[in-house]
Amino acid sequence: MSTSYADDSLMLHTDLYQINMAQTYWKDGLEEKKAVFELYFRKLPFGNGYAIFAGLERVIEFLNQFKFTESDIEYLRELGYEEVYLDFLANLTFTGTVKGMKEGELVFGNEPILRIEAPLIQAQLIETPLLNIVNYQTLIATKAARIKQLIGSDIAMEFGTRRAQEMDAAIWGTRAAYLAGFDATSNVRAGKKFGIPVAGTHAHSLVQAYRDEYTAFKKYAASHRDCTFLVDTYDTLKSGVPNAIKVADEEKDQITFKAIRLDSGDLAYLSKKARKMLDEAGYHDTKIAASNDLDEKTIMNLKSQGAEINIWGIGTKLITAYDQPALGAVYKLVSIEEDGEMVDTIKISANPEKVSTPGLKRVFRIINTLTRKSEGDYIAMDSEEPNSEDTLIMFHPVHTYVKKAIRTFEAIELHQPIFENGVCVYNVPSLAEIRSYVETNLELLWDEYKRLHMPEEYPVDLSQACWDNKMKRIAEVKEKVASRK
Ligand SMILES: Nc1ncnc2c1ncn2[C@@H]1O[C@H](COP(=O)(O)OP(=O)(O)OP(=O)(O)O)[C@@H](O)[C@H]1O
Numbered sequence: 001m002s003t004s005y006a007d008d009s010l011m012l013h014t015d016l017y018q019i020n021m022a023q024t025y026w027k028d029g030l031e032e033k034k035a036v037f038e039l040y041f042r043k044l045p046f047g048n049g050y051a052i053f054a055g056l057e058r059v060i061e062f063l064n065q066f067k068f069t070e071s072d073i074e075y076l077r078e079l080g081y082e083e084v085y086l087d088f089l090a091n092l093t094f095t096g097t098v099k100g101m102k103e104g105e106l107v108f109g110n111e112p113i114l115r116i117e118a119p120l121i122q123a124q125l126i127e128t129p130l131l132n133i134v135n136y137q138t139l140i141a142t143k144a145a146r147i148k149q150l151i152g153s154d155i156a157m158e159f160g161t162r163r164a165q166e167m168d169a170a171i172w173g174t175r176a177a178y179l180a181g182f183d184a185t186s187n188v189r190a191g192k193k194f195g196i197p198v199a200g201t202h203a204h205s206l207v208q209a210y211r212d213e214y215t216a217f218k219k220y221a222a223s224h225r226d227c228t229f230l231v232d233t234y235d236t237l238k239s240g241v242p243n244a245i246k247v248a249d250e251e252k253d254q255i256t257f258k259a260i261r262l263d264s265g266d267l268a269y270l271s272k273k274a275r276k277m278l279d280e281a282g283y284h285d286t287k288i289a290a291s292n293d294l295d296e297k298t299i300m301n302l303k304s305q306g307a308e309i310n311i312w313g314i315g316t317k318l319i320t321a322y323d324q325p326a327l328g329a330v331y332k333l334v335s336i337e338e339d340g341e342m343v344d345t346i347k348i349s350a351n352p353e354k355v356s357t358p359g360l361k362r363v364f365r366i367i368n369t370l371t372r373k374s375e376g377d378y379i380a381m382d383s384e385e386p387n388s389e390d391t392l393i394m395f396h397p398v399h400t401y402v403k404k405a406i407r408t409f410e411a412i413e414l415h416q417p418i419f420e421n422g423v424c425v426y427n428v429p430s431l432a433e434i435r436s437y438v439e440t441n442l443e444l445l446w447d448e449y450k451r452l453h454m455p456e457e458y459p460v461d462l463s464q465a466c467w468d469n470k471m472k473r474i475a476e477v478k479e480k481v482a483s484r485k
Pocket residue numbers: 263264265266267268269291292293294298301302305
């Protein structure tokens with residue numbers, strides 16, 4: 001049996017090693033030592049050309065409630081932590097400064113999505129929950145954006161709750177899908193919690209319960225104005241569609257025959273045949289919904305076969321990010337206080353793509369003022385002002401010979417102040433605002449970056465100063481290592 005606590009919190013929703021590292025720092029008298037961490041992923045998911053950042057609202061909620069409760073401390077006491085350390089933890093509040101992208105921002109590999117400046121202990125304790133939130137929600141938002149991009153003005157319904165990795169994933173996943181362009185969800189709690197439109201049809205069990213399709217549709221029609229009938233329980237074309245039309249004819253003035261739903265068989269073939277039958281019966285406005293393990297690949301396939309489907313119900317493959325179940329965002333230390341000064345830190349790897357970029361940085365989206373399209377993102381040191389430069393040189397951070405010079409540009413800073421010294425200073429936008437932000441942002445990208453298959457690589461470049469700083473730190477580390485030999 002699990003135990004419920006009246007004062008439950010998410011403070012222990014972290015890895016034990018964070019609490020152990022915090023203990024080391026605290027014991028060493030480092031509770032005020034400042035650190036700067038950045039949260040970013042390296043590789044875009046699903047082979048997509050962009051990702052949609054989601055999760056900020058929950059990150060803010062978490063940081064606003066950053067406080068160990070009595071039962072948290074009691075549990076840590078049971079684990080054997082010493083009393084003086086527990087006293088310190090019990091009094092800990094979040095005093096850090098956070099900058100980051102807006103929710104719904106288009107994000108790319110290797111650019112800091114969130115930047116946390118805080119006492120090392122605090123910054124360390126929040127690593128795991130922040131990654132947990134951002135990794136999942138960003139992944140689902142990106143998957144949803146791929147699907148919505150493909151279906152355009154067709155309706156996308158999120159049906160995944162029964163298949164989601166538990167309840168939190170269903171709720172926050174459907175929010176991520178909605179902000180990235182989905183139109184509705186079947187999850188009623190998500191409707192109540194976030195104001196997402198809820199919608200739904202009926203299950204095969206309705207037909208099975210009445211043991212007869214005609215009766216089931218008739219009874220449904222007697223209790224609902226808007227009707228979508230699931231027509232594939234017995235035989236879609238011989239029984240399902242004819243029964244739906246018969247009931248609609250009989251109940252003409254009582255119901256709106258919104259749609260039929262197909263959930264098995266050859267969806268292209270059945271939808272074309274069903275469309276013809278509905279049209280012949282005069283139901284030109286009745287739509288055809290489809291479900292059954294759909295994702296962007298199947299939908300593209302169905303579209304290429306001329307499927308007559310205008311409502312797509314998508315569950316398992318969206319909510320579980322079936323073809324890539326993790327984003328892989330990381331949280332890296334980029335600067336640390338030493339003798340009262342901040343010094344930049346680096347993590348070296350044999351793989352040049354994995355070498356971290358040291359120092360406090362800002363991210364700019366470089367908009368070409370002639371085309372109003374984005375030329376790429378530009379990561380600069382905190383003190384740099386790209387807008388004051390006449391010509392911006394953008395070069396690939398690994399293959400540096402790949403470069404371009406841009407003269408007509410506007411550099412839009414992507415990081416917003418989120419927390420200042422522990423106080424949230426960010427005006428959290430509504431979901432509707434986030435949705436339209438995603439839409440207008442996608443307009444900034446050339447189509448080559450947006451195609452679903454093998455998109456062009458969107459440039460995420462370092463300023464010269466940022467690149468020089470990185471090279472300097474690499475040289476320093478190499479020298480240090482060499483002198484130890
Ligand atoms: N015309 C089509 N072209 C490509 N894929 C299709 C087409 N029609 C259906 N599909 C997809 O093929 C898969 C069919 O899966 P499956 O064989 O499990 O379903 P089924 O037998 O039709 O129904 P059931 O769910 O009852 O098993 C689904 O993912 C479905 O979305």
